[in-house]
Amino acid sequence: MSSKSGGAKASRKEEGIKVISDNRRARYDYEILQTYEAGIELKGSEVKSLRTGHTNLGEAYAAMKGGELWLINSNIPEYREANRFNHEPKRPRKLLLHKSEINKLAAGVLKEHLTIVPLKMFFNTRGRVKVDIALARGKKLHDKRETIKERSWDRERARLMREKG
Numbered sequence: 001m002s003s004k005s006g007g008a009k010a011s012r013k014e015e016g017i018k019v020i021s022d023n024r025r026a027r028y029d030y031e032i033l034q035t036y037e038a039g040i041e042l043k044g045s046e047v048k049s050l051r052t053g054h055t056n057l058g059e060a061y062a063a064m065k066g067g068e069l070w071l072i073n074s075n076i077p078e079y080r081e082a083n084r085f086n087h088e089p090k091r092p093r094k095l096l097l098h099k100s101e102i103n104k105l106a107a108g109v110l111k112e113h114l115t116i117v118p119l120k121m122f123f124n125t126r127g128r129v130k131v132d133i134a135l136a137r138g139k140k141l142h143d144k145r146e147t148i149k150e151r152s153w154d155r156e157r158a159r160l161m162r163e164k165g
Helices: 008-017 024-029 043-052 078-087 099-112 139-165
Strands: 018-022 029-040 060-063 069-073 095-096 113-125 129-138
Touching: 008 129, 018 060, 024 029, 024 113, 024 139, 029 099, 029 113, 043 078, 069 099, 078 129, 099 113
Parallel strands: none
Antiparallel strands: 018 113, 029 095, 029 129, 060 069, 060 113, 069 095, 113 129
16 A cells, blocks of 8 residues: 655656556546555557557546456557557456455445545556556535635645745
8 A cells, every 4th residue: 555645746757657647537526535556457469558658547447346456447549550469448457456455445435435546557667557546535516616716726826926936
């Protein structure tokens, strides 16, 4: 389990991690409670397609099936050069986590009615594809409005500070 703070973005670039896809909509729609870094089981043509930087996590979600965690509805487009050995673009992909982490996620989903949302897909320093997933609670409309207000105030405050010098 690895909980990350909001300042992790700058340190990731320094570490040489290449972000493939970022699900920014998830941070708007959900209140992120806890994050985990999971491996993902991929085919060769999927990895090659990811190296070109094309994928979409916008509609993706994670679900429990048979005591395992699966990433469902994530779109990794076909790799043109793989011709007949290509993969199915929206197939379910197994997420690789320790059993204790899977149990914590399952408990959050069953007992507290939380959701498992993919936040980011990236290549780590060793060149392996990883997925940041989060245990999250859906935001209500008034919470989303509050998020928009905070974001606009932060922008305004930063602009005033730049003008002030």
